[in-house]
Amino acid sequence: MTTIGVTGHMDLTEESVPLVRAALDDLLGAYEPGALVGVSCIAAGADSLFAEAVLHAGGRLVVVLPSTDYRTAKVKPDHAETFDRLVAAADEVLVMPHETADRQAYETANRTLLAHAERLVAVWNGEPPSGKGGGSADVVTEARNVGLPVDVVWPVGAARRR
Template sequence: MTTIAVTGHMDLAAQATGPIREGLHALLSGFRGGALAGRSCLARGADCLFAEELLALGGRLSVIIPSRDYREAVVRPDDLPRFDALRDAAADVTVMPYEHAGPGAYEAANVRLLQGADRLLAVWDGSVPSGRGGGTADTVAAARAAGVTVDVLWPPGSRRTGFRS
């Protein structure tokens, strides 16, 4: 079984979601010959797109929730139905032992995400790590340091909504 963890930007521009979804589908389809398992924290954006494509291909989804209050504190009201549906479709859900969402909880969730992963799929624009451990670039750096193969997906023309270069 191949276990693929995902990290990616939350603030994807609307026109980027179609090409990113297509890229995720193509990358994940390459692993369909064997059993496919994926791990996601179900953050808005790349994490949810990955989870949807994984499930559509018959993969096994494992969800890692960063904190006990993550759903109430972080998930936007209009994203709740999607979050709940993906969480409910998961084969297993791990809630990290943090009461409140925040940098420490995100960093710990990303460490857990990478444990035992064969690959990390990063929906990432190549921005530099913040050094806080919870962001996309930080997770890519941690995966590379741990020897986990990293596949980067950032289709031409993709951009983030609030990102300033």
């Protein structure tokens, strides 16, 4: 069994989505389908693309939600259908003990994701932390600090919306 967590940018350009999806399919295709578990917070962008790639590869999905109000407070209408489908497809849904999706809730969710993972996939452009906390660069740093292997996925042509 291999358990892989994900962190990544939410604001991928529309042109980046198929590039990232193909790179994730290639990466996860190397794992035995019945022995793959993906752990994701299923936010829009990289988290959901990873979760879909795990399911496409025949793996199992564990969803980590930052707070009890996450679905109603943070999931935008254009992501709701994907979010609901991924929650329904998950083998397990872990809801963090926070009422509100705030910085503390995201940090708890990220720590939980890393605690469940044997390695981390980072759909990340390699830029340093923004200073806001809880972003992709922060999660990569935390993973490396605890000795988790990190696979950075940022295909040629990938970009963030500006």
